[in-house]
Amino acid sequence: MLWFAALTDYKVVRKLGEKMIETVFRSEDLPAGERFDAWRAMAHWATAPLEFRSDHEEDFPATLRLLELGAVDMFTASFPSLQILRTPKLIKQSDAEQYKMGFLLRGNARLSQMGRDVTVATRELVLYSTWRPFDIWIDSGRHDMATTVAIRVPRALLPLPSAATDQLIARRISGRTGIGALLVGLVTNMIANTSPYQPSDAPRLGTVLLDLLTALLAHEVDADRFLPSDTRQRTLALRIRSFIQQRLGEAQLTPSSIAAAHHISTSQLHRIFQQQDLTVSAWIRSERLERCRHDLTDPALHATPIHVIAARWGFSYPADFSRAFRAAYGISPRDYRHTALHNTIDETHR
Structure with a gap:
C-alpha cells in the first residue's frame, strides 16, 4: 500500500463501507499544476510503474476507478490523449507478471508489444503483459476524453500454456460477439453501477471475470482442452443466461x-x-x-x-x-x- 500512502495528499477516495471496495481518483479535485503528477502516482499504484507523455500535462483532467475483485482487479479511466510506456527499466523496478485485457468505451488506441502493432476501436479487446515492454498511444478522437477499461490478472492464474497466450498478445479480439461480448457486457455493467454489490461479492465476480477471460483466450487459440472443468461449466452457464436474456x-x-x-x-x-x-x-x-x-x-x-x-x-x-x-x-x-x-x-x- 505504499503507493496509496503517497496518494493521500491527492484526495483519493477509497470506499470501504458496505459496498464493494472501490478506489476513486479525480484530478479535478486538485490544482491544475498538480493533476498530471497525481495521475501518474495513482496510475502507478493502481496498475504498474509506467511512463506517461501527454500534450495536456499542464492541466490534465482525468478520473480513475479501481475495483478490487479478489485476485483480479478491474479499472476504468478517462483522460485526454496519452502515451503510456512500459520500459525495460521500469520492468526491473517492479514486475508482478500480470496480463491485462483492455478495451475502449471512447476513443481509439494503438498498442505495440512483442514486435507487433495493433490499432483498436471501441469495444475491441486487446491483450498485453506487464513483464515485456509495451508502448500504448490512446487518442480521444472526436471526444474531449478517451475512456479505457482493463482487467488485470496474475499470469499464474491463467491455466493456458504461455505459448498459446503469447499468440494473442497485441492482437485484436472482438468484443461484440460470442464470449468477447459477454466479457465486455459484464465489465461495462459493473463499472456503470457498483451499488448492488457487497464486498463479499468481489471474489465471486473476480472468478466470473477470470472464467470469461480464460474461455475467450482458449477459444481464440483453439485451446479449450486446457480449460478446467469448473471454468467450462461456469462459462457455459453465463453464455446460456446471456442467450436467454437476449x-x-x-x-x-x-x-x-x-x-x-x-x-x-x-x-x-x-x-x-x-x-x-x-x-x-x-x-x-x-x-x-x-x-x-x-x-x-x-x-x-x-x-x-x-x-x-x-x-x-x-x-x-x-x-x-x-x-x-x-x-x-x-x-x-x-x-x-x-x-x-x-x-x-x-x-x-x-
Missing part, C-alpha cells in the same frame, strides 16, 4: 430450444440451473417479469397498454401475466404502474 420476448424460448442452441441435453441444462436452486422456467419467468416491471415504471411507455408490454416480454395471456406479477411483487401491474408513475411525477416537481 430472447426473452420469443414465445418459442423453451428449455429444449435453449439446450439445442448450446448442443447439450435438456437434463444437463436443468442441472446447470439446479446448482443455483432454480429451474430454467422459473428463471426465465423472473427475468421476464423484471423487464415488464421496469417498463411499467418508464414514463415514456405510460400510454402503452399493459398487455402489450407483457406480450413484448413473452407473456401471451394477460391473465397469466397479472397473476404472475402479483405473486412476484404483491401488487397488480396496473396499481404498480400507477404508483410508480405518480412517484416519478412527484419527484420531478420537487
Whole structure:
C-alpha cells in the first residue's frame, strides 16, 4: 500500500463501507499544476510503474476507478490523449507478471508489444503483459476524453500454456460477439453501477471475470482442452443466461430450444440451473417479469397498454401475466404502474 500512502495528499477516495471496495481518483479535485503528477502516482499504484507523455500535462483532467475483485482487479479511466510506456527499466523496478485485457468505451488506441502493432476501436479487446515492454498511444478522437477499461490478472492464474497466450498478445479480439461480448457486457455493467454489490461479492465476480477471460483466450487459440472443468461449466452457464436474456420476448424460448442452441441435453441444462436452486422456467419467468416491471415504471411507455408490454416480454395471456406479477411483487401491474408513475411525477416537481 505504499503507493496509496503517497496518494493521500491527492484526495483519493477509497470506499470501504458496505459496498464493494472501490478506489476513486479525480484530478479535478486538485490544482491544475498538480493533476498530471497525481495521475501518474495513482496510475502507478493502481496498475504498474509506467511512463506517461501527454500534450495536456499542464492541466490534465482525468478520473480513475479501481475495483478490487479478489485476485483480479478491474479499472476504468478517462483522460485526454496519452502515451503510456512500459520500459525495460521500469520492468526491473517492479514486475508482478500480470496480463491485462483492455478495451475502449471512447476513443481509439494503438498498442505495440512483442514486435507487433495493433490499432483498436471501441469495444475491441486487446491483450498485453506487464513483464515485456509495451508502448500504448490512446487518442480521444472526436471526444474531449478517451475512456479505457482493463482487467488485470496474475499470469499464474491463467491455466493456458504461455505459448498459446503469447499468440494473442497485441492482437485484436472482438468484443461484440460470442464470449468477447459477454466479457465486455459484464465489465461495462459493473463499472456503470457498483451499488448492488457487497464486498463479499468481489471474489465471486473476480472468478466470473477470470472464467470469461480464460474461455475467450482458449477459444481464440483453439485451446479449450486446457480449460478446467469448473471454468467450462461456469462459462457455459453465463453464455446460456446471456442467450436467454437476449430472447426473452420469443414465445418459442423453451428449455429444449435453449439446450439445442448450446448442443447439450435438456437434463444437463436443468442441472446447470439446479446448482443455483432454480429451474430454467422459473428463471426465465423472473427475468421476464423484471423487464415488464421496469417498463411499467418508464414514463415514456405510460400510454402503452399493459398487455402489450407483457406480450413484448413473452407473456401471451394477460391473465397469466397479472397473476404472475402479483405473486412476484404483491401488487397488480396496473396499481404498480400507477404508483410508480405518480412517484416519478412527484419527484420531478420537487
